[in-house]
Amino acid sequence: MEFTDLIAPQKYNLTSEIDRFNSDRIALRWENESGEKRTVTYHELITKGKQFANVLNKLGIKKGDKIMTIVPRIIDAYIIYLGALRAGIAVIPGSELLRSGDISFRINQGQAKAIITYKDFTDQVDHIEEQMTSLQYKISVAGDTDGWLSMNALMDGASDVYSTVDTDKDDMAFLTYTSGTSGTPKGVVHTHAWAYAHLRIAPKKWLNIKEGDTVWATAGPGWQKWIWSPFLSVLGKGVTGLVYFGRFHPEKQLQLLQDYKVNVLCCTPTEYRLMSKVDHLKEYDLSNLHTACSAGEALNRGVIDIFKNTFDIQLKDGYGQTESTLLIGTLVGKDVRIGSMGQPILNEFITIIDEDGNPVPEGVVGNIAVRRDFPALFKTYYQEPERYQAAVLGDYFLTGDRASRDADNYFWFQGRRDDVIISSGYTIGPTEVEDALLKHEAVKDCAVVAKPDTIRGNIVKAFVVLKDGYTADPSLIPQLQKFVKQQTAPYKYPRAIEFVSDLPKTVSGKIMRSKLRELELRRAGEKQGK
Incomplete structure (x- = not known):
């Protein structure tokens, strides 16, 4: 694929891609x-x-x-x-x-x-x-x-x-x-040009959508991933999309895959994890499924093995952001390396750089970066160019994630450059949760970080310092959780809360979330080692 293949005509409306299939x-x-x-x-x-x-x-x-x-x-x-x-x-x-x-x-x-x-x-x-x-x-x-x-x-x-x-x-x-x-x-x-580039990348190089396919991408409207797949990648390729309006149940999801003879599935790692735990998994017929993709967070080896051994389906990882399209993934026709994020969709646009903006050698951890002239990268942050510039280093936009690469240019995820929490595919800013907690009359101070979780990848955990006169009683935890759900989107609420006497801070008073993340990672490691 050439760079010019991704450049939209000057006059372009993305609905023209869908109009090509105006028929029965x-x-x-x-x-x-x-x-x-x-x-x-x-x-x-x-x-x-x-x-x-x-x-x-x-x-x-x-x-x-x-x-x-x-x-x-x-x-x-x-x-x-x-x-x-x-x-x-x-x-x-x-x-x-x-x-x-x-x-x-x-x-x-x-x-x-x-x-x-x-x-x-x-x-x-x-x-x-x-x-x-x-x-x-x-x-x-x-x-x-x-x-x-x-x-x-x-x-x-x-x-x-x-x-x-x-x-x-x-x-x-x-x-x-x-x-x-x-x-x-x-x-x-x-912009409309972003959609043009996206349509020429993700459906072909990752989702592997073919003429006549039935595609089920489970993301809901309201999320950029819905625009990515259920909307653009389905309608822009003239195939049939499956839409299910109901609560998630792993048995129901498997039944729908069977009944509608789905050819391409794209869902979150959490959905795959829960489906993998269903009893009598082998009784479902997924023989029509030729591609199964996952995005939002990393897939774990156990789930990958279950789908491979049960259905002979290789789950494919994918990585991208609201700001982009698919950037890195298990690409069509490429070997799978378990544990790897996959390879960049276009090597010349996606790389790993150091803090000076220079590409790093293989095996060295650095920042995942996208060249700013990549046609499927966003234009800016609306009315906040300074926030865009804060994520720019030279000719590159920094995704905020860190990784290393091997000799064959497979990327290996190393963690966030910042404090954003990814739980069940949701991206959650800790500040939003902290602001909600601080509105509660009992909370003096708090810090929110990711806590490793076997089902959701991570959950939101809050370390809470109470005001004088309040006791660290376990009965206060559900009250705080309910309070946060009322203040902001319910998926952001802290599933775990720990009361502490103080929080680690820098000399200037800034909370050191990294210390709390390290604590949770250490605890998770100790738990697995038991």
């Missing part, structure tokens, strides 16, 4: 927890998207504007994205796990003109107390909500004739927020 070809097979099923063709999906583009324009939302959406794994999610992007409107993805404060921050910082929310999630928006001066419309999806416009009603009678807006390749398509080690979440700006 099946785009999505949808099923929910109750067993209801729907099948949607490419023509139906594209037509509905055009209707929604007209809906947005009629409300006065036009090219260059932004909308936020909080919608789960339903067909409407695809319609919303297709309609907005066709109209040149950027989408701010939002998870249903976000709380009022998370939502208002994204609306205000992202200057969203509308929020489009699934009917069951509207309460969090209605409870927002902050002023949201940019917000003009609230639209309820899949049902009516008092005080909200109804997507169903707006779509009823809307024209399905729409000429795609003349967008430039550098126009914003997505504004996705990601956690950082300090401060507020960062708004990652992806």
Whole structure:
């Protein structure tokens, strides 16, 4: 693959990739927890998207504007994205796990003109107390909500004739927020050109999507990984996507893989771990599965062996970020090296450098870095160029992770350069959890780090110093956990809390999270050694 193959035409809208398949070809097979099923063709999906583009324009939302959406794994999610992007409107993805404060921050910082929310999630928006001066419309999806416009009603009678807006390749398509080690979440700006490059990398070099495949990528809308795979990699390749709207159960996931004869699976290591523990695993028929990929955190050897021995399926690791596409992974046609992250998708753009910006020799640990002219790298952090510059070293953007490489350019993960926690595929900034805990009347000080966990890879652990007059009683732990769930997205809450008398700090008073991480790693090692 040449560099020029990844460069989009100057005038480009990513929906043109999907329009190529405008036919009765099946785009999505949808099923929910109750067993209801729907099948949607490419023509139906594209037509509905055009209707929604007209809906947005009629409300006065036009090219260059932004909308936020909080919608789960339903067909409407695809319609919303297709309609907005066709109209040149950027989408701010939002998870249903976000709380009022998370939502208002994204609306205000992202200057969203509308929020489009699934009917069951509207309460969090209605409870927002902050002023949201940019917000003009609230639209309820899949049902009516008092005080909200109804997507169903707006779509009823809307024209399905729409000429795609003349967008430039550098126009914003997505504004996705990601956690950082300090401060507020960062708004990652992806252009239409990013989608062009992504489509020519991940589906071919990693997911191994082939004509006629059924692809199940389990990520939910609201996450950049949904844009990566269920949305772009499926629809941009004209194959059929499986969408399941229901709670995760490993037995159900295996049954769906069998029933829908899935050819490509992409899910988190946690999902693979839990599936591997299912009794009578051999009774499931996964013979149609030719590719099984994993991203979000490292896979462990035991799970890899179980899938290989049971189904003759080699689980493939993948590494990327909200800021990029797939950067490193077990690539199509390449040997698997257990424990390795895999190889860079393009050697000339992804490397390992030292603190001076120089590539390191094989076997030496350094910073995973991406050349800044890589076409599938984000443009900047929205309205915060200084945060982008802080992650730049010379010609490279630093991912924040460290690794070494061997003679064959396989990368071997060594840990985070910073304090970000990755748990069950979720990226969690410790500051967000600490800020929530510090609002509790009993908490004087706290520090949050990753604690190794056999199922989730890591869990969030909080070391808490209590105020005078409060006792380190075990009954206080669930109270603090519940409090954090009310303050921020529930997946961020500390699954483990330890009360301490003080925290390790530098002379200037900065908490040394590294010391606490080392403590947890040492404890995990001692536990395994027993």
